[in-house]
Structure formats: C-alpha cells, structure tokens
Amino acid sequence: MEVIRTEGLTKIYKSGLRKIRALAGIDLLVGQGEIFGFLGPNAAGKTTTIKILMHLTFPSSGKAWILGSEAGSAAVKQKTGYLPEHPAFYPNLTGIELLSFYGRLFGLGARKNRERIHELLSLVGLRDAAKLAVGSYSKGMLQRIGMAQSLINDPEVVILDEPLAGVDPVGRKSLRDLILRLKKMGKSVFFSTHILQDVELICDRVAILIKGGIVSVGRLDQILAEEIESIEITAKNVSSDAVKAIGEIALNVIGSSDKCMIVVKDEETLEKIQAILGLHGGKIASIIPRAKTLEEHFIEKIRE
Amino acid sequence: MKSLIAIALLASSIFPLQKMIDTKWRGEEELVEELMYFPTGNLLKKIVLGYDELAADLVWLRMIQYYGHHRQTDKRFDYLGHILDVLTDLDPHFIHGYTFGALLLTDDGRNPSRGLSILQKGAVHNPLDWRLPFMSGFINYVFLRDYERAADHFVTASSLPDAPAFSKRFAAFVYDRKGDVDVSLELWYNLYETTENEYEKRSALRYIKRIEIQRLSQLVARFREMSGRYPTDLKNLVTIEWIDALPEAPDGSSYFFDHSDSLVKCTE
Amino acid sequence: MGIVAIALNTFREGAKDKIFYAIVVFAIIIMGSSRFIATLSVGQIDKITKDLGLATISLLGLLIAIFVGTKLVYEEISRRTIYTIISKPVTRSQFILGKYFGLLLIIGMTLTILTVFFSLVVYLNSNTLDAHLLKAIGLAFFELALITSVAIFFSTFTSPISSALFTMGIWVAGHFSGDLKGLGQISDSSLSRGVSTFLYYLVPNLSNFDIRGEVVHGVGIPHTFFLFSVCYGLIYSAAVILIATLIFRKRDF
Numbered sequence: 001m002e003v004i005r006t007e008g009l010t011k012i013y014k015s016g017l018r019k020i021r022a023l024a025g026i027d028l029l030v031g032q033g034e035i036f037g038f039l040g041p042n043a044a045g046k047t048t049t050i051k052i053l054m055h056l057t058f059p060s061s062g063k064a065w066i067l068g069s070e071a072g073s074a075a076v077k078q079k080t081g082y083l084p085e086h087p088a089f090y091p092n093l094t095g096i097e098l099l100s101f102y103g104r105l106f107g108l109g110a111r112k113n114r115e116r117i118h119e120l121l122s123l124v125g126l127r128d129a130a131k132l133a134v135g136s137y138s139k140g141m142l143q144r145i146g147m148a149q150s151l152i153n154d155p156e157v158v159i160l161d162e163p164l165a166g167v168d169p170v171g172r173k174s175l176r177d178l179i180l181r182l183k184k185m186g187k188s189v190f191f192s193t194h195i196l197q198d199v200e201l202i203c204d205r206v207a208i209l210i211k212g213g214i215v216s217v218g219r220l221d222q223i224l225a226e227e228i229e230s231i232e233i234t235a236k237n238v239s240s241d242a243v244k245a246i247g248e249i250a251l252n253v254i255g256s257s258d259k260c261m262i263v264v265k266d267e268e269t270l271e272k273i274q275a276i277l278g279l280h281g282g283k284i285a286s287i288i289p290r291a292k293t294l295e296e297h298f299i300e301k302i303r304e
Numbered sequence: 305m306k307s308l309i310a311i312a313l314l315a316s317s318i319f320p321l322q323k324m325i326d327t328k329w330r331g332e333e334e335l336v337e338e339l340m341y342f343p344t345g346n347l348l349k350k351i352v353l354g355y356d357e358l359a360a361d362l363v364w365l366r367m368i369q370y371y372g373h374h375r376q377t378d379k380r381f382d383y384l385g386h387i388l389d390v391l392t393d394l395d396p397h398f399i400h401g402y403t404f405g406a407l408l409l410t411d412d413g414r415n416p417s418r419g420l421s422i423l424q425k426g427a428v429h430n431p432l433d434w435r436l437p438f439m440s441g442f443i444n445y446v447f448l449r450d451y452e453r454a455a456d457h458f459v460t461a462s463s464l465p466d467a468p469a470f471s472k473r474f475a476a477f478v479y480d481r482k483g484d485v486d487v488s489l490e491l492w493y494n495l496y497e498t499t500e501n502e503y504e505k506r507s508a509l510r511y512i513k514r515i516e517i518q519r520l521s522q523l524v525a526r527f528r529e530m531s532g533r534y535p536t537d538l539k540n541l542v543t544i545e546w547i548d549a550l551p552e553a554p555d556g557s558s559y560f561f562d563h564s565d566s567l568v569k570c571t572e
Numbered sequence: 573m574g575i576v577a578i579a580l581n582t583f584r585e586g587a588k589d590k591i592f593y594a595i596v597v598f599a600i601i602i603m604g605s606s607r608f609i610a611t612l613s614v615g616q617i618d619k620i621t622k623d624l625g626l627a628t629i630s631l632l633g634l635l636i637a638i639f640v641g642t643k644l645v646y647e648e649i650s651r652r653t654i655y656t657i658i659s660k661p662v663t664r665s666q667f668i669l670g671k672y673f674g675l676l677l678i679i680g681m682t683l684t685i686l687t688v689f690f691s692l693v694v695y696l697n698s699n700t701l702d703a704h705l706l707k708a709i710g711l712a713f714f715e716l717a718l719i720t721s722v723a724i725f726f727s728t729f730t731s732p733i734s735s736a737l738f739t740m741g742i743w744v745a746g747h748f749s750g751d752l753k754g755l756g757q758i759s760d761s762s763l764s765r766g767v768s769t770f771l772y773y774l775v776p777n778l779s780n781f782d783i784r785g786e787v788v789h790g791v792g793i794p795h796t797f798f799l800f801s802v803c804y805g806l807i808y809s810a811a812v813i814l815i816a817t818l819i820f821r822k823r824d825f
Contacts, residue, residue: 051825
C-alpha cells in the first residue's frame with residue numbers, strides 16, 4: 001500500500017509578469033513502512049512539494065494522495081504528522097501548553113492529551129524544558145518540540161521538512177535514531193533534506209529533486225550500484241610504449257613501469273587497457289571498481 | 305555625565321520659553337477663535353466622528369474659561385451666543401447648557417432675547433423637560449418683568465413630567481402677586497438652593513443680597529420718614545414688627561446699616 | 573473543537589501582549605483624571621465623567637480592534653506559526669473564526685476591566701450607579717465586533733499597515749454614513765443617487781451603536797432599537813467574516 005502518492009504535481013508562481021515554475025510534474029510513491037529521503041539542493045522545490053502534501057499550498061495542476069485519500073482532507077490530516085522547515089511556534093506558550101494546544105486541535109481528550117504529552121516530552125528529551133516558554137528555546141530544542149508536536153496524534157505517516165538542518169551532531173544522531181524507531185513502530189517517514197550523510201545513514205528509498213523535477217528515484221543501493229565512478233587497475237611491468245598509450249585513454253596514471261595504478265572511467269576503457277597491455281607488455285595485478293558516493297552522484301546530477 | 309547636564313539644561317529652558325510664547329503671541333482669545341472657524345456646531349459634529357457629547361463637554365469647558373476671562377476683563381461677551389449654539393448643536397439634550405447659557409446671556413450678556421431664543425431651541429429638542437420653560441419663566445419675571453409670559457411659562461413647566469412642586473407654586477405666585485419683589489427673591493433663592501453650578505450660585509447670591517438690601521432700604525426710608533431719623537440698628541425693624549426677622553444671606557453674611565453713608569449693606 | 577482551541581489560544585497570546593496593558597493603563601489614567609477637572613467643570617462633573625469614560629472605553633476598544641486585529645492573521649502567516657495549525661485537522665475557516673472569537677474575548681475582557689473602573693469613578697463622583705451606562709457599553713462592544721471583523725478581513729490579504737488604514741477608513745466612513753444617505757436624497761442625477769444609496773447600505777452605519785448621549789442624559793432607549801442594532805452588528809460582522817474565510821480558503825502559505 002502506498003502511503004504517499006503524487007501524480008504530475010506542478011506549481012507555478014506568478015511574480016509580477018514573470019512565471020516561476022517551482023515544480024514541474026512530480027510523480028512520487030512512498031510505500032508503507034519506508035523511510036523515504038527527498039533530496040535536493042536549496043530551492044529545488046522540496047518544501048513546495050511538502051506544503052502541497054500538507055494542504056498549505058495548492059498545486060497548479062496534478063494531484064496528491066496520502067494514505068489513499070486526497071491530501072488535505074480532515075481524515076488524512078488526522079493521521080499525518082508534520083514538521084515544517086524552521087518551525088515557528090507561539091513564543092509565549094510553554095512546551096507543555098504548546099503541545100496541549102496541538103493535541104486539542106486533534107480532538108484529543110484532556111487525559112489522553114496529558115498522557116501523550118508526557119510520553120513525547122520524554123521521547124524527545126525535553127522533560128526539563130517543558131515548563132519554559134518556547135520563545136526561549138534553542139534551535140535544537142525547537143526541532144525537538146517540533147518533532148513532538150508532529151507525533152502527538154500518533155500518526156501513520158510522518159512528513160518532515162529538513163528535520164536535521166542546523167542541529168548539532170549529537171542532536172542529529174538522536175533524531176536519526178528517533179526516525180528509525182518510528183519505522184520500527186510501523187510508521188512511514190518522508191523527509192526532505194540537502195544533507196547527504198543523513199540520507200545515506202537511514203533511508204530506504206530516495207528521490208533527488210533538482211529545479212522542480214525528479215532526476216532519480218529508487219532504492220539507495222540500486223541508484224549507487226548503477227553508477228560506477230571509476231575502475232582502479234594495478235599493473236606491473238608496463239612497457240613505456242604501453243604507458244604512453246594508456247596515458248591517452250586513462251583518467252590517471254600513478255607510479256612507474258614496475259608498478260603503477262591506472263584509473264579509468266568505465267569498463268569499455270578497461271578492455272582497451274587490457275588490449276594495450278596484452279600488446280605492449282604488462283600484467284594486471286588487480287581490478288577494483290569504485291562506486292560513486294551519493295555525493296558524487298548528486299553533484300553530477302546537479303551539473304546536468 | 306555631560307549628557308545629563310545637557311538634558312537638564314534643555315529641559316529647564318522649555319518652561320521659560322513656553323511662557324514667553326504664551327505671553328507674547330497667544331492671548332486668551334485663541335481659546336475661542338477656534339470655535340469661530342465653525343459656522344455651525346453641525347460642522348463640528350462631523351469632525352468629532354460620533355463623540356458629540358464629549359466634544360460638547362470640551363466646548364463647555366472652553367465656554368467657562370471664556371466667561372471667566374471676560375468677566376474679569378472687559379465684561380463683553382460677544383461670542384457667547386455663538387459658543388452656546390455650537391454647544392447645543394453638539395449635544396441637544398444638554399439641558400444645563402441651555403439654562404445656564406440663557407442666564408449668562410441675559411444677565412452678563414445683557415441680551416435676554418438671545419437667552420430666551422436659546423431656551424426655545426432647547427424646548428424644540430426637549431419638549432418634555434420642565435427646566436427649560438421654567439428658566440424662560442424665570443427670565444421673563446426677574447429680568448423682563450413680563451409677568452403674563454412668566455406665568456404662562458411656569459404653568460407649562462409645572463405641567464411637564466417630573467416637574468417639582470415649586471414650579472406650581474411659582475405659577476400660582478405669579479398670577480397672584482405680579483410685580484411683587486418677594487417672588488423674584490423666591491426665584492433666586494430657589495436657584496441658589498437647587499443648582500450645583502457655582503456661577504449660578506454666585507449670581508443668585510448677588511441678586512438675593514441686592515433685593516434684600518433694596519427691601520431693607522425701603523423700610524429704612526419709611527422709618528426715617530416717620531421718625532425723622534435713621535434706625536440705630538436694623539434689628540429695631542424687628543422690634544417694631546415691620547419684619548418678622550432680620551434676614552441672613554445664604555452665605556452667612558448679615559445685613560447692617562452703615563451710619564457713615566446711611567446705606568444698608570451686607571457684611572460680604 | 574478547533575475554533576475554541578484557537579480562540580482560547582489567541583486570547584492567551586493577546587492578553588500577554590504589552591500593548592494591551594499599555595492601553596488599559598492609559599484608559600484608567602484618562603478616566604481617573606476626570607476627578608481632577610471637577611473644579612473647572614462648574615457642576616457638570618457627572619456628565620463629563622460619563623462622557624469621558626464612555627468615549628475612552630469605545631475609543632480604546634477601537635484601538636485594540638484595529639491594531640491587534642490587523643496583525644492577527646498577518647503575523648501568523650509571516651511568522652509561519654500557521655504552518656503547524658493548518659496542517660492539522662483544522663480548516664482555514666475554523667482558523668479565521670477562532671482568531672476572530674479570540675480577539676473578541678480580548679476586547680470583551682478589556683471592556684469589562686474598563687467598565688469596572690469606570691463604574692468606580694462614576695460612583696465616586698455621583699454616589700449612584702446607572703445600569704443604563706452598561707447598555708451604551710454593550711452596544712459599543714457590538715460596534716467593536718463589527719470593526720474587528722473588518723480588520724480581520726483586510727488582514728487576510730494585506731499588510732498590517734494597509735489593513736489598519738483601510739479599517740480606520742471604514743470606521744470614519746461609518747460615522748458619515750448618515751451624510752451618504754442625505755447626499756443620496758438631495759442629488760439630481762439618478763446615478764449619483766443610486767451610488768450614494770448603495771454606499772449608504774454597504775458602509776456600516778455606526779451611529780446605530782451610539783447611544784452615549786441618550787444614556788448620559790437619561791433619555792430612554794426603546795428595547796426594539798437596541799435589539800435591532802445588536803442584530804445589525806451580528807449580521808454585518810458575520811457577513812464580513814464569511815467573506816474573509818472565502819478569501820482565506822484560496823490562500824497559499
């Protein structure tokens with residue numbers, strides 16, 4: 001069962017006489033129990049997509065569904081949790097009052113509300129700061145109270161916009177652990193980020209959004225497996241003629257005739273090297289293909 | 305530290321500067337000139353956006369200042385009528401504005417017909433208020449000595465709702481004792497006792513004393529006629545039973561006979 | 573329900589706003605000062621106290637309605653506190669209504685505090701309490717409810733400064749509405765008559781809510797007038813808030 005689905009989601013902003021296309025036909029599918037990473041550079045349209053899912057913004061065309069119903073219906077909102085980017089809360093309320101307010105918006109009864117708040121404050125580690133005014137919270141604390149409010153209704157799907165941005169490494173780890181825990185509880189998590197490391201560490205599937213369009217999508221290991229960055233060949237007793245010929249087609253050659261390391265782009269070039277060595281002399285000691293890191297994949301996609 | 309001294313110096317120079325501005329360039333007439341820019345109170349009504357009654361209160365306060373100022377200086381109250389028109393346009397139910405205004409116009413302003421017309425304007429907007437015809441009767445009797453009209457007004461007043469008993473009494477008095485100084489005295493006493501307006505109280509007191517002195521002077525003159533000399537003390541008039549008791553002024557001062565100039569006077 | 577939660581929350585936030593305290597203190601100072609002009613007032617201290625008090629209450633209520641009302645919705649959007657609310661099972665209409673009723677609660681509380689103080693001052697000056705004064709304050713509240721709805725309406729689509737100016741403009745026009753009607757009656761061309769009459773009915777007629785003069789002078793107010801004016805206020809406010817919710821429903825955040 002898919003928990004999130006979009007079809008041809010498009011958003012066009014009018015700025016004066018100009019039209020800015022923020023999203024150009026986004027098709028997304030997020031499955032049950034997945035942690036889905038929505039990756040993209042700044043201003044790619046990640047936040048716009050999420051705002052459409054949360055009914056904060058209306059698409060120019062296309063549709064979105066959450067848990068099988070159209071995004072924006074009250075039934076859907078009842079089962080969704082959301083944390084916006086740079087969350088802003090009423091500064092004069094205390095942590096407890098804030099969560100209590102949100103709980104009431106979900107129609108939680110007073111007792112249930114209090115129980116949930118208790119649980120959540122422990123979960124995000126804000127028990128001590130709960131009675132302080134939210135206006136005095138640090139950025140890390142704001143993210144944590146933000147996470148708490150996104151979970152107050154025990155949602156089935158949790159949508160987070162840049163949840164780890166600006167958080168210190170310790171905080172990042174605990175938030176990542178929290179997300180993994182949510183998955184263990186059977187929830188689905190969709191989060192956007194421009195920090196690759198977080199995606200590498202916890203995501204099942206990933207979509208890369210660049211300039212309003214999705215350029216890759218799929219399981220993380222599959223995406224990266226498709227991309228071989230380079231192949232490292234260690235060769236011995238390479239004749240000078242061979243070195244010259246190799247130098248013309250290889251990316252890099254390090255070392256001497258006795259033992260050198262040749263870096264080539266792809267398998268095709270590898271075969272050419274093998275042919276050259278066979279012809280002019282030289283022996284291949286090892287062949288090691290190096291997969292792209294997500295970062296390299298990402299940057300390459302941006303350049304395209 | 306230096307900035308504190310500078311601030312103190314600047315602040316202390318504000319007072320003398322303002323005083324100088326006030327004495328050299330702004331006289332008291334400024335107070336009222338603003339009102340002259342409004343040909344009618346109805347125009348002012350537009351500007352105050354619904355806060356008519358409060359604006360009327362401000363005009364009232366200005367009027368008091370205007371009156372007080374001119375009473376002490378030139379005793380001319382040329383703008384008084386206009387001010388009262390503006391006042392009553394702003395707040396047509398401000399009864400005391402009509403009655404006090406009419407009294408001022410008649411007494412100090414020496415313009416009883418203007419005073420009466422203001423009362424008429426009031427009666428148009430407040431046909432059921434007894435105080436307006438009562439004051440018309442008052443003015444007619446005491447100042448204009450038009451006893452017929454006074455009587456009519458008193459009768460009208462007494463027939464209106466909530467009219468106090470004394471309005472009927474005056475209606476009766478006036479029919480019976482036209483021209484009798486006693487009635488005027490009663491009217492002034494009545495005003496003195498019922499008003500909270502210190503100007504009205506002062507005027508009433510002035511007239512009460514004047515009438516009492518007049519009465520006593522007439523008795524003193526008769527005494528002299530009959531006995532060839534002045535009474536040694538006004539109390540003698542009581543002894544010979546020409547009056548029941550020596551009247552005392554409501555402010556506590558007493559009447560006496562001053563032998564140096566042979567006049568009845570009041571101690572204050 | 574969502575509306576109640578938002579209303580109570582708005583009330584709590586607003587009650588902590590410093591402007592609110594400043595206004596209440598200011599009003600108390602003004603009303604208290606009427607004691608000091610007693611000597612100048614030549615017997616009119618009663619009337620002046622009541623006129624001043626009623627005007628202060630209605631004007632300061634107006635300040636709150638305009639200055640808090642016009643930033644109420646705008647700030648939620650600009651500060652993005654609205655993100656975590658609309659994403660919950662709360663419709664945009666419920667949000668606007670919640671904000672509106674929350675502000676009415678604030679205004680109601682302000683009026684109550686000021687009325688208590690006002691009654692105290694009136695009692696000190698005249699040793700009586702006049703229940704009719706409360707009627708004037710009651711109608712003033714409905715006038716404020718109307719102006720608040722206008723302020724929130726503008727706040728859904730324009731900045732606080734513009735909203736404040738427009739709302740004040742409507743308030744001023746509302747006091748001139750009688751003149752609009754008069755213009756309509758005396759003009760020659762049927763077009764300008766039509767326009768004036770149309771404007772007269774469109775612009776809120778705020779003189780319906782002004783019974784200050786009658787109350788201070790003890791002139792009776794017919795029950796039916798009071799009732800009709802209250803209904804007018806309720807209906808007009810409801811209409812404006814509904815239009816505001818319609819606009820708001822189309823808004824992107």
